[in-house]
Amino acid sequence: MKMKNKADVVIVGGGVNGCSLAYQLAKKGLDVVLLEKKYICSGATGRCGAGIRQQWSTKENTMLAMESVKIFEKLSRELGFDIGLRQGGYLIVVHDKKEMRQAEKNVEMQKTLGLDVSIIDSDEIKEIVPILDVKGMHAIAATFCPTDGHADPFKTTFAYAMAAKKEGATILTHTPVIRVLKEKNAVKGVKTNKGEIKAPVVVNAAGVWSKKVAETAGINLPNQPYRKEIMVTERIKPMFEAMVISFKDGIYFSQQDEGQILGGIPNPHERKGYLTDPTFSFIQHMSKTLLRYAPPLGYLRVIRHWTGFYDVSPDARPIIGEDDKVKGFIHCHGFSGHGFMLSPMVTKLLTEYIADGKTSPFLEWLSLERFKGKTIQKEVSVVG
Amino acid sequence: MRIKKHPILEFDREKKLRFYINGKELYGYEGETISAALFANGVTTFSRSLKYNHPRGFFCGIGKCSSCLMTVNGIPNTRTCITPLKDGVEVKTQDAYADLPETKHKRHKKKVINTDLLVIGGGPAGLSAALEAAKHGVNVLLVDENPILGGQLIKQTHKFFGSREEKAGTRGVEIAQQLRKEVEKQENIRVFLKSTVFGYYECEQNHCFGMVKRREDYTEEIYELHCKSVIFACGAMENMLAFPGNDLPGVYGAGGVQTLMNVYGVKPGRRVLMVGSGNVGLIVSYQLLQADVDVAYIVEGLPKIGGYHVHAAKVRRCGVPILTSHTIVEAYGNERVEGARIAKVGKNWSIIPGTEMDVKCDTICLAVGLTPSIRLLSQTGAEIRFIREAGGHVALHNKNMETTVPGVYVAGDGSGIEEASTAMLEGKIAGFSAAYKIKNKAFDSKPLKLYHEELERLRDGPFGVKGRKAKEKIAVQWSDKR
Ligand SMILES: Cc1cc2nc3c(=O)[nH]c(=O)nc-3n(C[C@H](O)[C@H](O)[C@H](O)COP(=O)(O)OP(=O)(O)OC[C@H]3O[C@@H](n4cnc5c(N)ncnc54)[C@H](O)[C@@H]3O)c2cc1C
Ligand SMILES: Cc1cc2nc3c(=O)[nH]c(=O)nc-3n(C[C@H](O)[C@H](O)[C@H](O)COP(=O)(O)OP(=O)(O)OC[C@H]3O[C@@H](n4cnc5c(N)ncnc54)[C@H](O)[C@@H]3O)c2cc1C
Numbered sequence: 057m058k059m060k061n062k063a064d065v066v067i068v069g070g071g072v073n074g075c076s077l078a079y080q081l082a083k084k085g086l087d088v089v090l091l092e093k094k095y096i097c098s099g100a101t102g103r104c105g106a107g108i109r110q111q112w113s114t115k116e117n118t119m120l121a122m123e124s125v126k127i128f129e130k131l132s133r134e135l136g137f138d139i140g141l142r143q144g145g146y147l148i149v150v151h152d153k154k155e156m157r158q159a160e161k162n163v164e165m166q167k168t169l170g171l172d173v174s175i176i177d178s179d180e181i182k183e184i185v186p187i188l189d190v191k192g193m194h195a196i197a198a199t200f201c202p203t204d205g206h207a208d209p210f211k212t213t214f215a216y217a218m219a220a221k222k223e224g225a226t227i228l229t230h231t232p233v234i235r236v237l238k239e240k241n242a243v244k245g246v247k248t249n250k251g252e253i254k255a256p257v258v259v260n261a262a263g264v265w266s267k268k269v270a271e272t273a274g275i276n277l278p279n280q281p282y283r284k285e286i287m288v289t290e291r292i293k294p295m296f297e298a299m300v301i302s303f304k305d306g307i308y309f310s311q312q313d314e315g316q317i318l319g320g321i322p323n324p325h326e327r328k329g330y331l332t333d334p335t336f337s338f339i340q341h342m343s344k345t346l347l348r349y350a351p352p353l354g355y356l357r358v359i360r361h362w363t364g365f366y367d368v369s370p371d372a373r374p375i376i377g378e379d380d381k382v383k384g385f386i387h388c389h390g391f392s393g394h395g396f397m398l399s400p401m402v403t404k405l406l407t408e409y410i411a412d413g414k415t416s417p418f419l420e421w422l423s424l425e426r427f428k429g430k431t432i433q434k435e436v437s438v439v440g
Numbered sequence: 441m442r443i444k445k446h447p448i449l450e451f452d453r454e455k456k457l458r459f460y461i462n463g464k465e466l467y468g469y470e471g472e473t474i475s476a477a478l479f480a481n482g483v484t485t486f487s488r489s490l491k492y493n494h495p496r497g498f499f500c501g502i503g504k505c506s507s508c509l510m511t512v513n514g515i516p517n518t519r520t521c522i523t524p525l526k527d528g529v530e531v532k533t534q535d536a537y538a539d540l541p542e543t544k545h546k547r548h549k550k551k552v553i554n555t556d557l558l559v560i561g562g563g564p565a566g567l568s569a570a571l572e573a574a575k576h577g578v579n580v581l582l583v584d585e586n587p588i589l590g591g592q593l594i595k596q597t598h599k600f601f602g603s604r605e606e607k608a609g610t611r612g613v614e615i616a617q618q619l620r621k622e623v624e625k626q627e628n629i630r631v632f633l634k635s636t637v638f639g640y641y642e643c644e645q646n647h648c649f650g651m652v653k654r655r656e657d658y659t660e661e662i663y664e665l666h667c668k669s670v671i672f673a674c675g676a677m678e679n680m681l682a683f684p685g686n687d688l689p690g691v692y693g694a695g696g697v698q699t700l701m702n703v704y705g706v707k708p709g710r711r712v713l714m715v716g717s718g719n720v721g722l723i724v725s726y727q728l729l730q731a732d733v734d735v736a737y738i739v740e741g742l743p744k745i746g747g748y749h750v751h752a753a754k755v756r757r758c759g760v761p762i763l764t765s766h767t768i769v770e771a772y773g774n775e776r777v778e779g780a781r782i783a784k785v786g787k788n789w790s791i792i793p794g795t796e797m798d799v800k801c802d803t804i805c806l807a808v809g810l811t812p813s814i815r816l817l818s819q820t821g822a823e824i825r826f827i828r829e830a831g832g833h834v835a836l837h838n839k840n841m842e843t844t845v846p847g848v849y850v851a852g853d854g855s856g857i858e859e860a861s862t863a864m865l866e867g868k869i870a871g872f873s874a875a876y877k878i879k880n881k882a883f884d885s886k887p888l889k890l891y892h893e894e895l896e897r898l899r900d901g902p903f904g905v906k907g908r909k910a911k912e913k914i915a916v917q918w919s920d921k922r
Contacts, residue, residue: 334641
């Protein structure tokens with residue numbers, strides 16, 4: 057069978073962002089081809105914690121996340137497939153006065169945007185997650201937003217991909233894009249291992265490999281790869297629904313619907329370089345910290361532990377929108393460890409731009425050009 | 441359900457132990473696992489499944505699956521099929537989930553072991569590998585998750601085929617005993633039983649693994665292992681078959697049933713339907729008869745019997761019908777198997793209407809092949825390929841049993857399903873090669889050549905065909921890679 061050789065839009069990457077875009081663009085009537093070098097969810101999406109949080113330190117991220125949650129809430133119905141959304145809240149631990157000041161500032165800002173969020177004391181912490189040891193984790197308080205939560209990253213992405221196909225999109229797995237084709241300063245298509253596909257628009261949603269894809273179009277991205285490790289335990293009776301996180305310790309963990317505890321933490325002994333193997337030091341540091349937070353979990357065995365990469369931009373915010381030098385080259389990367397939760401809104405904005413030419417202040421705020429010459433406002437509420 | 445009289449085996453039941461299931465008092469014997477003791481008392485439901493609340497019980501008998509998980513002395517999700525029974529132990533069934541215990545968790549400090557060679561798996565391949573390497577002067581750490589060394593040999597009561605050098609004519613249990621004794625004599629082999637190697641980790645030099653050792657009080661200790669070379673001799677897992685009712689207690693792996701009978705002296709049931717007529721299906725059927733258990737039928741999907749003729753003739757003589765071109769359609773029962781329906785199959789395994797038959801039985805034994813255990817091995821990054829004749833996915837390896845990752849070797853069923861005799865030879869080759877590499881010595885090719893010749897002889901016979909094909913394919917794909 058010959059591969060399709062023409063399309064309105066080519067999307068590089070079959071993660072949550074690529075698949076969501078494929079669905080939305082196809083729904084708008086565009087001829088879409090999505091190319092994935094391995095299989096759907098083989099990148100960061102299939103390795104992530106899939107937490108969905110609206111408690112951010114910048115107004116823009118908070119707004120993006122809040123809009124995304126509104127979309128997530130209706131997504132199962134829209135796609136005709138259960139994405140496994142559960143809104144059990146995010147409990148963000150506050151350890152000291154300095155963190156308290158930041159928490160107060162954040163909560164105040166988040167409330168002006170209409171977010172249901174509050175600062176809670178140790179009794180309330182114990183009510184929400186009874187197994188926590190408030191003393192052990194050195195908490196003085198926490199912030200809590202009950203509509204935060206998580207979804208199943210596989211189900212979400214497969215649901216998008218299936219819906220995209222129904223809308224007429226073509227999805228080709230095991231088809232790496234070798235090069236983006238250009239004519240003068242405009243995109244002309246892509247070259248794959250199976251031949252060329254002509255298209256006036258190419259979306260770079262290749263996750264941590266976006267830098268490489270952009271290079272083939274002569275674009276230099278500031279993104280950096282960071283190895284991240286994550287683990288899951290065996291099942292145990294459901295005890296809590298919230299995601300517990302601490303910016304200071306870097307830990308995050310939650311209990312999945314089926315009873316597993318899933319979580320991660322940065323490895324204090326992390327080495328430099330593009331390393332993909334899991335480390336023994338992670339598992340030790342993770343279990344030590346986890347047991348300080350929730351001592352009874354000591355009886356649980358870890359059943360899996362794997363690595364993935366954060367694709368980190370200089371200000372830890374995504375990079376989206378059309379390139380200002382190469383026409384038709386669309387950025388959709390730099391998610392810095394929160395690309396699952398922001399995907400609904402980010403891909404909606406990009407769809408409206410590609411299909412209808414609609415711009416938005418967000419696109420400007422998240423453009424690649426923001427790094428040129430200006431001082432950057434870094435997102436500080438980052439874990440993992 | 442305990443076997444009292446057996447033509448070959450004797451079961452040592454000297455020390456009686458008291459234990460509790462959901463608070464009810466029962467008795468077992470020292471040397472039994474918790475699963476075996478429960479089984480002997482007629483308890484076949486160990487837990488309930490998460491989604492549909494189906495009963496779950498024993499299945500593989502060697503710690504490879506999660507069917508037998510129970511709460512033991514408060515510790516959740518314990519694999520009772522490889523956990524020894526202790527006096528006074530409290531066992532609880534798990535209803536979809538286990539509870540966390542109230543008691544405070546006792547943490548053991550992590551320990552670190554450095555060794556020349558790590559051998560994972562103490563079956564015929566691992567035992568032979570460890571012995572060979574130790575003879576050449578390297579320090580060996582030999583790890584197995586079961587309470588006894590010997591792998592599948594410890595349940596094989598029949599006399600082995602193969603060559604005299606590889607102990608043909610001897611019973612599997614006796615081969616295991618001989619190898620165990622030799623291992624005990626070697627000072628530079630350190631053995632860890634009831635210990636599982638669970639993960640491969642990043643390491644700047646050498647190789648790094650995590651291991652967990654199960655202690656007498658059922659708590660666990662963590663070890664960080666560092667080694668220069670490693671031999672994976674992890675054996676194989678039994679295949680499952682898809683049919684309605686296949687998750688009922690009473691549907692067991694044939695190897696699992698063999699373990700229960702021949703290691704612990706416990707009968708799996710009263711009347712068995714055997715699915716599969718390969719050697720495993722035939723031999724286990726005969727062993728069931730020896731344990732005074734009825735075998736209703738042996739059904740075989742293919743038009744002809746898969747195993748050796750001597751084995752088939754033996755069970756036929758005992759009056760067990762072997763139905764070729766037949767398969768199991770369904771298992772039925774409430775809390776456990778009460779019967780099965782079987783039928784004749786035509787081309788493409790389609791069931792021929794009107795040939796369905798009801799079989800009254802309380803046990804269904806699946807002897808439908810083995811799959812190499814490569815999950816741990818694959819973490820090393822060794823190149824894995826699907827080779828049908830090898831039984832599934834296996835690591836590419838060269839003649840010296842080294843994989844595409846330097847210092848990582850394979851041997852035995854884990855490198856392609858064959859037999860104990862070939863497993864022992866592959867173990868010797870891997871042990872020899874690893875030892876020479878560690879010692880940084882030039883190869884003395886003489887003993888190696890002998891082992892290779894012996895292997896070829898074994899694979900030359902009519903029953904070596906599959907193994908030979910598998911190894912040929914692996915060799916071709918290996919050289920394509922270079
Ligand atoms: C351990 C971990 C935990 C995380 N936890 C969270 C969390 O709790 N919440 C959250 O919101 N985010 C989390 N993230 C981040 C999140 O996973 C990512 O931001 C998000 O999944 C990015 O999705 P994506 O579709 O942009 O990229 P990816 O999922 O990485 O997909 C990119 C795809 O592109 C393909 N590709 C690459 N190059 C090519 C090419 N040349 N041709 C064709 N295809 C190509 C890749 O194979 C890959 O499938 C976590 C990440 C990690 C690693
Ligand atoms: C019914 C039956 C009859 C047979 N008859 C014959 C015969 O007549 N002649 C013949 O030559 N062969 C026969 N065989 C085949 C023979 O038993 C196997 O081929 C042989 O046991 C394979 O040896 P092995 O060492 O590769 O694996 P195994 O014997 O399966 O040993 C592997 C060991 O590794 C351990 N292990 C695995 N992973 C880990 C880990 N991560 N950590 C710690 N330990 C681990 C396992 O617990 C196991 O004890 C028969 C097999 C069966 C089932």
